[in-house]
Amino acid sequence: MTTTSDLYPVSRLAAVQQATAAAGIDALLLTPGPDLRYVSGYEALPLERLTCLVVPASGEPFMMVPRLELPAAQASPAARLGLEFVAWDETDDPYAMVAARLGAVRTVGLADRMWALASLRFRAAMPGAEQVLAGSVLRRLRMRKSPAEVAALREAGQAIDTVHRQVPALLKAGRTEREVGRDLHDAILAAGHTTVDFVIVGSGPNGASPHHELSDRVIQAGEPVVVDIGGQLPSGYCSDSTRTYCVGEPPADFAAYYAVLQRAQEAACAAVRPGVPCEAVDAAAREVIAQAGYGEYFIHRTGHGIGIETHEEPYIVAGNAEPLEPGMAFSVEPGIYLPGRHGARIEDIVVCTEGGGERLNAVPRELIII
Amino acid sequence: MTTTSDLYPVSRLAAVQQATAAAGIDALLLTPGPDLRYVSGYEALPLERLTCLVVPASGEPFMMVPRLELPAAQASPAARLGLEFVAWDETDDPYAMVAARLGAVRTVGLADRMWALASLRFRAAMPGAEQVLAGSVLRRLRMRKSPAEVAALREAGQAIDTVHRQVPALLKAGRTEREVGRDLHDAILAAGHTTVDFVIVGSGPNGASPHHELSDRVIQAGEPVVVDIGGQLPSGYCSDSTRTYCVGEPPADFAAYYAVLQRAQEAACAAVRPGVPCEAVDAAAREVIAQAGYGEYFIHRTGHGIGIETHEEPYIVAGNAEPLEPGMAFSVEPGIYLPGRHGARIEDIVVCTEGGGERLNAVPRELIII
Numbered sequence: 001m002t003t004t005s006d007l008y009p010v011s012r013l014a015a016v017q018q019a020t021a022a023a024g025i026d027a028l029l030l031t032p033g034p035d036l037r038y039v040s041g042y043e044a045l046p047l048e049r050l051t052c053l054v055v056p057a058s059g060e061p062f063m064m065v066p067r068l069e070l071p072a073a074q075a076s077p078a079a080r081l082g083l084e085f086v087a088w089d090e091t092d093d094p095y096a097m098v099a100a101r102l103g104a105v106r107t108v109g110l111a112d113r114m115w116a117l118a119s120l121r122f123r124a125a126m127p128g129a130e131q132v133l134a135g136s137v138l139r140r141l142r143m144r145k146s147p148a149e150v151a152a153l154r155e156a157g158q159a160i161d162t163v164h165r166q167v168p169a170l171l172k173a174g175r176t177e178r179e180v181g182r183d184l185h186d187a188i189l190a191a192g193h194t195t196v197d198f199v200i201v202g203s204g205p206n207g208a209s210p211h212h213e214l215s216d217r218v219i220q221a222g223e224p225v226v227v228d229i230g231g232q233l234p235s236g237y238c239s240d241s242t243r244t245y246c247v248g249e250p251p252a253d254f255a256a257y258y259a260v261l262q263r264a265q266e267a268a269c270a271a272v273r274p275g276v277p278c279e280a281v282d283a284a285a286r287e288v289i290a291q292a293g294y295g296e297y298f299i300h301r302t303g304h305g306i307g308i309e310t311h312e313e314p315y316i317v318a319g320n321a322e323p324l325e326p327g328m329a330f331s332v333e334p335g336i337y338l339p340g341r342h343g344a345r346i347e348d349i350v351v352c353t354e355g356g357g358e359r360l361n362a363v364p365r366e367l368i369i370i
Numbered sequence: 371m372t373t374t375s376d377l378y379p380v381s382r383l384a385a386v387q388q389a390t391a392a393a394g395i396d397a398l399l400l401t402p403g404p405d406l407r408y409v410s411g412y413e414a415l416p417l418e419r420l421t422c423l424v425v426p427a428s429g430e431p432f433m434m435v436p437r438l439e440l441p442a443a444q445a446s447p448a449a450r451l452g453l454e455f456v457a458w459d460e461t462d463d464p465y466a467m468v469a470a471r472l473g474a475v476r477t478v479g480l481a482d483r484m485w486a487l488a489s490l491r492f493r494a495a496m497p498g499a500e501q502v503l504a505g506s507v508l509r510r511l512r513m514r515k516s517p518a519e520v521a522a523l524r525e526a527g528q529a530i531d532t533v534h535r536q537v538p539a540l541l542k543a544g545r546t547e548r549e550v551g552r553d554l555h556d557a558i559l560a561a562g563h564t565t566v567d568f569v570i571v572g573s574g575p576n577g578a579s580p581h582h583e584l585s586d587r588v589i590q591a592g593e594p595v596v597v598d599i600g601g602q603l604p605s606g607y608c609s610d611s612t613r614t615y616c617v618g619e620p621p622a623d624f625a626a627y628y629a630v631l632q633r634a635q636e637a638a639c640a641a642v643r644p645g646v647p648c649e650a651v652d653a654a655a656r657e658v659i660a661q662a663g664y665g666e667y668f669i670h671r672t673g674h675g676i677g678i679e680t681h682e683e684p685y686i687v688a689g690n691a692e693p694l695e696p697g698m699a700f701s702v703e704p705g706i707y708l709p710g711r712h713g714a715r716i717e718d719i720v721v722c723t724e725g726g727g728e729r730l731n732a733v734p735r736e737l738i739i740i
Contacts, residue, residue: 045581047681048674048681048682067669067670068579068580068581068669068670069581071579071581071582072579072581072582072583090670090671090687090688091687091688091689110486110490111486112485112486112487113485113486113487114485114486115482115483115484115485116480116481116482116483116484116486116489116501116503116504117482117483117503117505119486119489119490120480120489120501120502120503123501131486131490131493132490133486133487133490134486135487209438209441209442210438211415211438211439211441211442212441212442213442299437299438300437300438300460301460304418311417311418312418317460317461318460318461319461
């Protein structure tokens with residue numbers, strides 16, 4: 001069982017501080033969201049009142065906290081870090097307080113998800129400071145998962161696998177996507193997730209829209225159905241897995257391109273090893289699909305990094321020359337989509353290891369005929 | 371029954387465009403979140419791929435959409451607006467595409483919740499443009515609710531009232547806050563909400579922390595319990611209501627300050643009418659509490675606006691001289707908190723009308739002894 005201290009080690013703050021200094025950034029400003037959680041373990045509510053972990057390149061980190069969030073902050077994993085909580089009152093200006101404490105700064109790194117509500121106020125409070133993304137510092141750390149993080153992703157993979165194993169019992173001709181989706185929602189929670197991040201049930205033509213979610217469409221016999229599901233575990237780490245099902249015998253042309261897709265997904269997974277650029281994993285899938293004549297029907301990148309966000313770096317996409325390193329975790333999810341007809345996608349989470357790649361999902365990838 | 375077209379009228383886009391021009395802003399850039407939903411009705415997923423409604427002060431609005439979100443955008447209420455959807459592909463730079471379409475601009479208004487991930491890329495793509503908050507344009511529109519919006523908030527108030535009516539059956543000595551919270555979570559969904567935004571069950575000393583959520587603390591006989599709950603309805607409009615309960619007979623000092631609190635909440639509600647500054651509503655509650663000697667125990671503002679966000683303008687806080695206008699909707703929620711002992715809060719949503727204020731919650735405000 002991985003603990004908070006395994007996943008969000010106290011030592012991380014010092015590592016972040018060093019990386020901030022090395023990047024020539026004077027301070028990171030981390031408002032609620034994944035960046036703050038990664039550094040401190042604190043899952044703060046995103047509110048209009050400023051909560052902000054300030055990590056200066058040198059000197060003492062501190063956390064601005066609205067006075068009425070102080071008990072929550074003190075009860076959170078951030079309390080382990082031994083930093084000062086600076087409580088501000090309803091009529092204080094917390095942005096000016098941060099600026100005054102930091103003094104003269106040339107460059108500040110903003111949490112990637114910082115709201116404009118905060119970033120523009122920081123700009124006004126520190127007009128001389130260039131704003132860059134904290135991600136420019138944190139991405140290198142966040143991309144390479146520690147063994148504890150890989151264990152948390154493995155646990156997430158097993159959790160979502162148990163849900164996929166229930167799909168054949170839920171998908172039936174005559175049910176609507178929404179009815180199936182509701183059952184999947186409950187099953188995702190029952191499998192140990194704390195939140196359901198998405199439930200895609202794309203039947204027939206809806207399967208040709210990769211980000212279709214749910215509709216009142218009634219599933220018909222003989223139709224392929226794309227099921228893409230995921231959520232977040234109490235650890236903060238996310239699951240994400242897609243399988244394609246067919247309610248009865250599939251159309252012949254569908255079965256043909258599904259076989260191509262499965263080969264493409266295998267090829268992309270097989271391409272994973274340290275040193276290989278992200279775009280080469282994308283190309284490995286794309287080549288198989290293009291050579292079979294379906295290139296124009298694979299309309300999205302092959303994958304996205306995953307961790308405490310469902311979508312994070314590295315992105316498995318043409319143009320991304322970032323070389324894979326052990327610990328990088330991402331989806332491999334090529335798809336083929338015939339507009340107006342049907343579509344298919346196969347998605348596993350893969351972690352780059354010293355020797356290649358490890359898949360964190362174990363449900364069979366063959367077309368599942370119900 | 372209010373419809374999408376009542377709540378998010380097609381005419382709003384032109385009104386927003388006029389207000390943008392009047393504010394001297396060249397274009398609004400609205401990424402997924404409440405600002406985008408308010409203007410277009412589109413509840414887009416917040417993703418790293420850019421979706422952005424661009425509203426120029428003059429000229430044709432358009433929406434940047436990742437190609438694989440195009441079917442979702444086309445199926446959304448935004449399709450009613452008759453604007454162009456500009457689909458971008460995985461290897462395009464959508465920020466540069468927006469900049470090229472807009473041409474020379476001096477000032478752009480960013481959605482208040484736009485991520486730094488997007489705002490800094492827009493800054494790089496439009497280095498000459500000053501970034502301000504879209505809220506500077508939209509706040510005046512969003513603050514004044516239309517009759518359809520007030521109806522949606524009234525519906526939300528009734529929904530959360532049905533949950534508060536179930537609390538006496540759920541709160542029992544010997545149960546934990548978390549057990550009660552789980553039941554309330556289910557009851558909030560059963561009452562018609564699509565999401566549960568927060569469930570606060572603060573028993574005994576936890577009631578003295580206004581934003582305490584849930585813990586494994588076992589509720590004891592004779593303890594006051596603060597229950598603050600809310601969620602979002604399918605309309606997009608939010609509920610938020612607090613009542614304080616006591617499991618058995620309350621401590622004598624608690625009963626004394628609860629009576630003060632109830633008078634304070636009444637006084638603040640009675641102060642609501644057009645032309646009164648927001649801070650005067652805050653002062654009306656604060657005065658009653660201070661005169662009774664509890665001033666230092668009322669540690670937060672009196673309220674916040676509510677609509678498609680649980681917290682939005684206008685804020686009912688000292689220093690906010692904004693005069694109330696008919697249609698403004700906000701919480702009135704004074705509290706008294708004795709650290710380490712117990713606390714109490716009473717919260718209703720109030721809409722400013724021509725003649726005064728209308729409360730949208732109807733559950734009795736007396737201390738509820740179970």
